[in-house]
Amino acid sequence: GAVVSQHPSWVICKSGTSVKIECRSLDFQATTMFWYRQFPKQSLMLMATSNEGSKATYEQGVEKDKFLINHASLTLSTLTVTSAHPEDSSFYICSASDGGNSPLHFGNGTRLTVT
């Protein structure tokens, strides 16, 4: 089945630094990738939707200058958390779609801890 690889699975960084998270579709071309954020014991909150080669569409309330999303190829999207602060600590999950009616495929998530 379709596989989405997310890296790293966990990262600890100091306040003020930037962190990049990668999301790759391994056996299909992902025309659309989605980035979610999940707080402890809560549901997934969609942050943004990105289509290959175009700017990401951010959900209301998500700072696009803080959460930079790049979808440079049909198999790779990156989320960069810039100038991270402790309140950015969370579980970030990506998903990818090949544009058809197939369900979205999810990565295993990245746990970010900002100290």
Add this chain to the structure above:
Amino acid sequence: GDSVTQMEGPVTLSEEAFLTINCTYTATGYPSLFWYVQYPGEGLQLLLKATKADDKGSNKGFEATYRKETTSFHLEKGSVQVSDSAVYFCALFRQGAQKLVFGQGTRLTINP
């Protein structure tokens, strides 16, 4: 707008008990409906899906039927196992919106 409502958790059951997790939705048109499972520290895995009214999705002993008249997609399993302990998310996908809308998740714990 589109929304999904799941029963409040956490849910705690004994092994071999019958499970029902309720899910209702609000959406325009004819969305596809999904159940996802999240094990501790992991991402989401698709458990089952249904794409049109009266469809029944099933996998690993879990079942859910797409009921348009009641706008529901309740998850059921006849005999749960300890390994079923996880968080379960109901979700809908409407082709026009091109994004999944999740319910709040239901944490399930199965005791031996």
